[in-house]
Amino acid sequence: MKLVLATSNSGKVREIRELCSEFEVVPYSQIVSAFEIEESGTTFKENALLKARAVFEALGDESAVVLADDSGISVDALGGEPSIYSARYAGVGASDRDNLQKVVDELKKLSLSGSKAHYTAAIAIVTRQMEYVVHGWMYGEVTTTPRGDGGFGYDPIFVPDGFSKTLGELDSDTKREISHRSKALKLAKVVLKTL
Amino acid sequence: MKLVLATSNSGKVREIRELCSEFEVVPYSQIVSAFEIEESGTTFKENALLKARAVFEALGDESAVVLADDSGISVDALGGEPSIYSARYAGVGASDRDNLQKVVDELKKLSLSGSKAHYTAAIAIVTRQMEYVVHGWMYGEVTTTPRGDGGFGYDPIFVPDGFSKTLGELDSDTKREISHRSKALKLAKVVLKTL
Numbered sequence: 001m002k003l004v005l006a007t008s009n010s011g012k013v014r015e016i017r018e019l020c021s022e023f024e025v026v027p028y029s030q031i032v033s034a035f036e037i038e039e040s041g042t043t044f045k046e047n048a049l050l051k052a053r054a055v056f057e058a059l060g061d062e063s064a065v066v067l068a069d070d071s072g073i074s075v076d077a078l079g080g081e082p083s084i085y086s087a088r089y090a091g092v093g094a095s096d097r098d099n100l101q102k103v104v105d106e107l108k109k110l111s112l113s114g115s116k117a118h119y120t121a122a123i124a125i126v127t128r129q130m131e132y133v134v135h136g137w138m139y140g141e142v143t144t145t146p147r148g149d150g151g152f153g154y155d156p157i158f159v160p161d162g163f164s165k166t167l168g169e170l171d172s173d174t175k176r177e178i179s180h181r182s183k184a185l186k187l188a189k190v191v192l193k194t195l
Numbered sequence: 196m197k198l199v200l201a202t203s204n205s206g207k208v209r210e211i212r213e214l215c216s217e218f219e220v221v222p223y224s225q226i227v228s229a230f231e232i233e234e235s236g237t238t239f240k241e242n243a244l245l246k247a248r249a250v251f252e253a254l255g256d257e258s259a260v261v262l263a264d265d266s267g268i269s270v271d272a273l274g275g276e277p278s279i280y281s282a283r284y285a286g287v288g289a290s291d292r293d294n295l296q297k298v299v300d301e302l303k304k305l306s307l308s309g310s311k312a313h314y315t316a317a318i319a320i321v322t323r324q325m326e327y328v329v330h331g332w333m334y335g336e337v338t339t340t341p342r343g344d345g346g347f348g349y350d351p352i353f354v355p356d357g358f359s360k361t362l363g364e365l366d367s368d369t370k371r372e373i374s375h376r377s378k379a380l381k382l383a384k385v386v387l388k389t390l
Contacts, residue, residue: 045326128330129329129330129382130327130329130382131240131326131327131328131329132326132327132328132329132386133325133326133327134324134325134326134327135323135324135325187325187389190385190386190389191327191385191386194382194385
């Protein structure tokens with residue numbers, strides 16, 4: 001079965017492809033021209049659904065199966081920020097490094113070297129017959145000292161509970177096992193298999 | 196597992212209880228005071244989600260599992276009406292018989308004794324971790340001569356494809372097998388079993 005991803009983010013495409021190897025995973029921009037998907041929701045869940053619905057409509061294919069991911073990190077000491085603004089915390093078009101650096105800077109302003117934090121992933125699936133959106137969470141801490149080159153986003157400053165390495169240092173097999181995205185995808189796959 | 200229904204409609208409660216015998220099915224009004232749930236959506240899907248979310252919020256219980264159903268009949272010769280207005284086609288507070296009679300009257304105005312039609316059911320499930328909404332359809336014809344006392348809603352005028360009896364005449368085992376609601380619930384149960 002072909003699973004169309006409502007993202008062009010290469011990090012997400014790679015992770016989802018690894019986690020959904022039983023499906024043919026295709027970014028939507030390989031089928032229709034990429035377009036701006038407004039993430040106007042107030043929650044991960046709403047944004048994931050908005051993206052999946054927008055791509056489903058754009059494809060104009062009643063048999064399409066579209067998967068969207070909206071995810072981000074919530075840092076306790078920053079009142080839960082950057083949350084749904086994780087991809088644009090340092091401004092629209094900011095790089096992963098800029099966003100990560102802003103978290104580090106904000107923590108340092110508070111004279112903190114770390115804080116409890118968690119990642120949330122909302123995975124939405126949209127077909128003609130159904131809509132499904134499910135959350136996965138990963139709890140841990142952020143540190144103000146980035147370490148490791150693996151992963152993407154905030155991975156170099158996130159240390160999952162039970163580990164001493166950051167997600168940027170952990171091997172991808174371990175990350176696949178514990179990540180918010182893989183937890184959500186595991187449930188999503190139950191639904192995908194009913195199609 | 197306890198499954199809270201976002202409905203007080205006794206016909207729906209009975210059907211869902213029969214179709215979900217592996218769960219403890221409880222109408223929400225047995226847990227909190229019944230309240231008006233505004234069905235302001237423009238689709239069955241939206242209304243089912245609105246109802247399930249409203250009840251989930253009202254319960255204030257993070258571990259709750261809420262199921263809502265929004266369903267109705269679409270009559271081809273009436274331009275797809277009454278659709279999401281099936282429960283209030285003859286006006287707010289109208290009885291099943293009033294609504295059914297209005298479909299019959301509208302068809303007669305067009306000098307028709309029947310029309311192709313289909314039932315749609317949207318079943319929504321809401322928990323803290325996920326939202327799921329799935330459709331089931333049943334195709335057939337409506338007739339202007341009501342027959343049978345079984346079922347509820349428009350069942351006495353709906354003849355499913357492949358049958359000569361109306362849903363009001365068919366036994367409940369047969370209805371359970373072919374109904375829009377049971378098709379949607381079958382998929383919903385796949386998701387409920389992941390909880």
